[in-house]
Amino acid sequence: MSSLAESDPEVYEIIELERSRQVNGLELIASENVVSKAVLEAVGSIMTNKYAEGYPGKRYYGGCQYHDMVENLARDRLCKLFGAEHANVQAVSGSQANQAVYFAYMKHNDVMMSQDLSQGGHLSHGSPVNITGKWYSVSHYGVDHETEMLDYASIAEQARKIKPKMIVCGASAYPREIDFKAFQEIAEDVGAYCMADIAHIAGLCATGVHNSPVGVVNFTTSTTHKTLRGPRGGIIMCNDEYAADIDRSVFPGMQGGPLMHVIAGKAVCFQEALQPSFTEYAKQVVKNARAMAETLLDEGFDLVSGGTDNHLILLDLTNIGLTGLEAENLLGDAGITVNKNTIPRETRSPFVTSGLRIGTPAVTSRGMKEDEMKQIALFIARVLKDPENTTMTADVKEEVKGLASGFTLYPDEVC
Numbered sequence: 001m002s003s004l005a006e007s008d009p010e011v012y013e014i015i016e017l018e019r020s021r022q023v024n025g026l027e028l029i030a031s032e033n034v035v036s037k038a039v040l041e042a043v044g045s046i047m048t049n050k051y052a053e054g055y056p057g058k059r060y061y062g063g064c065q066y067h068d069m070v071e072n073l074a075r076d077r078l079c080k081l082f083g084a085e086h087a088n089v090q091a092v093s094g095s096q097a098n099q100a101v102y103f104a105y106m107k108h109n110d111v112m113m114s115q116d117l118s119q120g121g122h123l124s125h126g127s128p129v130n131i132t133g134k135w136y137s138v139s140h141y142g143v144d145h146e147t148e149m150l151d152y153a154s155i156a157e158q159a160r161k162i163k164p165k166m167i168v169c170g171a172s173a174y175p176r177e178i179d180f181k182a183f184q185e186i187a188e189d190v191g192a193y194c195m196a197d198i199a200h201i202a203g204l205c206a207t208g209v210h211n212s213p214v215g216v217v218n219f220t221t222s223t224t225h226k227t228l229r230g231p232r233g234g235i236i237m238c239n240d241e242y243a244a245d246i247d248r249s250v251f252p253g254m255q256g257g258p259l260m261h262v263i264a265g266k267a268v269c270f271q272e273a274l275q276p277s278f279t280e281y282a283k284q285v286v287k288n289a290r291a292m293a294e295t296l297l298d299e300g301f302d303l304v305s306g307g308t309d310n311h312l313i314l315l316d317l318t319n320i321g322l323t324g325l326e327a328e329n330l331l332g333d334a335g336i337t338v339n340k341n342t343i344p345r346e347t348r349s350p351f352v353t354s355g356l357r358i359g360t361p362a363v364t365s366r367g368m369k370e371d372e373m374k375q376i377a378l379f380i381a382r383v384l385k386d387p388e389n390t391t392m393t394a395d396v397k398e399e400v401k402g403l404a405s406g407f408t409l410y411p412d413e414v415c
Contacts, residue, residue: 023409024401025335026376030312030359031172031200033229034366036272037410039265043231048261055090055247067260074263077270078235081206082214086243089266090250090258091234094199094223095124097250098168100236101195101219102132104249106165109137113164113192115150116140118342118350120174120314122197139164143174148305148344150174152182159190169217170197173341173357175289175308180213187218195219201310203227203361206273207282210310218242227285227311227361229278230269233262284369285311288360291370295377299385304343304355315356316343320384324353327384334383334393335400336376366407375403 005012027034035043047067053060056068071089078087091097106112112132115121119142123130126138139162144151159167167190169183180196187194196213202222204210214220220237224230236246251258272278289308296313297303304314317327324340331338342348343355358380360373368376379396386392 024404025337026400026404027362028336028338028358028360028376030339030357030361031223031226032359033226033361034409035225035229035231035265036268038268038272039229039231042268043261043265045261045264047264048259050260051257052260053257054251067263070260070264070267071258074267074270077267077274078237081270081273082212082220082237084214084220084237085240086238086246088236088246088250089233089263090255091221091236092255092259092262093232094197094221094234095122096254097221097223097234097236098122098124098195098197099132100246100249100254101221102136102166103253104242104245105193106136108135110165111139111162112136112166112168113139113141113155113159113162114168115171115174116142118346119143119344120171122170122172122199125168125170125197143305143344145345149176150178152179152186155183156186156189159186159192163190164192166193166195168195168197169213170195170199170201170221172200173312173314173355175303175310175312175314176305177210177309180211180216184213184217193218195221197221199223200226200312203229203273203278203282204286204310207279209279209282209286215239219246224266224269227282228269228273229281229361229365230273231262231265233259233266235266281364285360285364287370288364288368288373289313292358292360292373292377295374296380299377299381301381311361312357312359314341314343315358316354317356317384318354322384322387323348324355325351326387327356330383330387330393331380333390334379334396335404336379336383363407366404366409368407372403372407 051061052064052067056072074089075087112126114125117127126133141155167187184194194217196217199222201210205212214237225232293308293313302316328340340353341355341357342353348354
């Protein structure tokens with residue numbers, strides 16, 4: 001019997017219920033993935049017992065020699081993975097990584113320019129309900145009305161008018177490749193810093209599947225738990241000239257002691273991402289997204305921007321008469337986990353939405369390829385086109401379970 005089951009059966013049972021949900025369903029949240037057993041082991045390790053406030057060689061506590069080793073390993077591996085001059089691996093989340101960059105180079109009410117949340121941006125890019133939107137003066141850019149893609153000429157014109165201190169690029173619901181060089185040129189033209197948030201596409205950028213902003217823009221932030229397939233956490237990369245400011249902004253500026261067990265997991269993740277097999281994985285993520293997108297188009301669904309270049313698809317549900325919330329719940333009943341999402345020209349509340357965001361990182365980690373993506377797209381179509389048919393939804397749930405059973409989370413153990 002496990003120690004947890006014996007000492008706290010209530011928590012153990014909840015974890016087992018979640019295990020069953022993941023094993024028997026299909027995880028299509030674009031910001032989620034399946035970590036390796038090695039990452040799980042590192043994050044659940046004895047490294048969690050130690051307080052290691054500070055940086056390697058400059059800790060405020062004794063007994064940190066092995067924590068220095070693992071943090072240096074994580075930093076070195078991350079720099080190698082992306083070709084970065086400097087890396088900070090202590091940020092506990094992507095949002096905190098973003099805030100650390102802002103805190104280092106912006107003052108209260110300085111002007112930030114970023115992609116609007118309702119048109120693909122992120123909460124931490126200056127949303128009015130987030131601390132960034134309350135602390136800085138934010139001007140949002142969006143996507144072109146017709147193409148639903150970024151219009152760099154329009155963004156450049158907006159930047160020349162408002163003269164921002166920081167231009168933020170990167171998104172949480174934008175299905176197309178981003179031209180980071182264009183953003184840096186716009187920033188240089190108006191005397192601004194440029195920060196790229198690649199939380200969603202980091203695994204694609206690291207492997208050349210998507211162009212990388214590292215060494216192109218001033219600062220690159222990311223999470224480690226999406227397409228990078230690591231533990232939940234944040235990272236910052238920059239050139240050496242910014243290193244001291246960034247490190248001071250993270251600690252002591254934004255946080256105290258780092259999560260050393262998570263940093264150990266990050267080190268494992270970066271080593272995994274340096275392997276040729278991870279490049280093949282990243283390529284498959286994009287192939288899978290395109291295969292699913294093509295099938296959904298064939299089934300009569302509208303896709304924002306007409307398709308995808310990366311790991312995610314954004315459905316506009318207007319033509320089928322469902323809200324994003326309704327679609328999320330219907331698919332959840334069928335064992336398919338997705339999330340409602342705003343779309344360009346959104347008319348509904350963020351709690352309801354007109355769109356649905358779908359991603360392929362987690363199912364690709366389970367070994368699924370194009371044929372399975374087409375099958376999953378057909379599952380989605382069946383459920384959403386006949387929302388009142390609960391019997392059919394139940395049938396789809398059984399088919400989903402059957403498909404999932406052939407692609408276990410961890411093949412060498414019974415989940």
